[in-house]
Amino acid sequence: xxxxxxxxxxxxxxxxxxxxxxxxxxxxxxxxxxxxxxxxxxxxxxxxxxxxxxxxxxxxxxxxxxxxxxxxxxxxxxxxxxxxxxxxxxxxxxxxxxxxxxxxxxxxxxxxxxxxxxxxxxxxxxxxxxxxxxxxxx
Numbered sequence: 763x764x765x766x767x768x769x770x771x772x773x774x775x776x777x778x779x780x781x782x783x784x785x786x787x788x789x790x791x792x793x794x795x796x797x798x799x800x801x802x803x804x805x806x807x808x809x810x811x812x813x814x815x816x817x818x819x820x821x822x823x824x825x826x827x828x829x830x831x832x833x834x835x836x837x838x839x840x841x842x843x844x845x846x847x848x849x850x851x852x853x854x855x856x857x858x859x860x861x862x863x864x865x866x867x868x869x870x871x872x873x874x875x876x877x878x879x880x881x882x883x884x885x886x887x888x889x890x891x892x893x894x895x896x897x898x899x900x
Contacts, residue, residue, distance in 0.1 A: 764887070765803075765826045770799050772832075774850045782835040784813060787828045793837075802826075 774784075783795040785808065792813035798871075799807040805825050811818050837843065 763829075767887075768826050768829055769801070769803060771850060772806065772848075774797065776838075776846060778836075779838065779846075782832040784835060785824060785829060786831045786833070787824065788830045789828070793822055793824070828836050 780795065780798055781799075784792045785795060785806075787793075793808060793810050794813050795808050795810040796818065797809045799809055799821065800809075803826070805823050808822050808824060808827075809819060810822065811820055838846070
């Protein structure tokens with residue numbers, strides 16, 4: 763996920779979901795979250811513990827761009843999850859591609875075509891990602 767997607771998701775999660783999160787960083791560290799103290803545009807502050815340990819109440823500053831995945835340990839029912847995600851991100855757009863072969867030859871080019879909705883969604887996600895993660899000056 764992009765930084766902007768995490769920033770859209772994290773503040774809008776229901777409290778019951780936030781109380782059972784595990785944040786995994788790209789370095790592989792897993793943090794069991796007791797509470798999210800602060801969400802900033804470049805980092806989050808969480809109170810919790812390193813997964814697999816018993817030392818509670820540590821405070822971690824985690825750069826948003828270092829988050830790989832977030833797990834909800836006590837996941838909600840499917841209907842509640844879909845409703846909440848639709849409220850946060852809007853209704854899902856089918857990204858199912860349509861494949862067209864240019865000929866029957868095994869060497870033929872395969873063309874991937876997305877629906878117009880999927881194409882627009884990918885463009886907007888790409889633009890948001892570029893805006894949230896500008897290239898570093900050289």
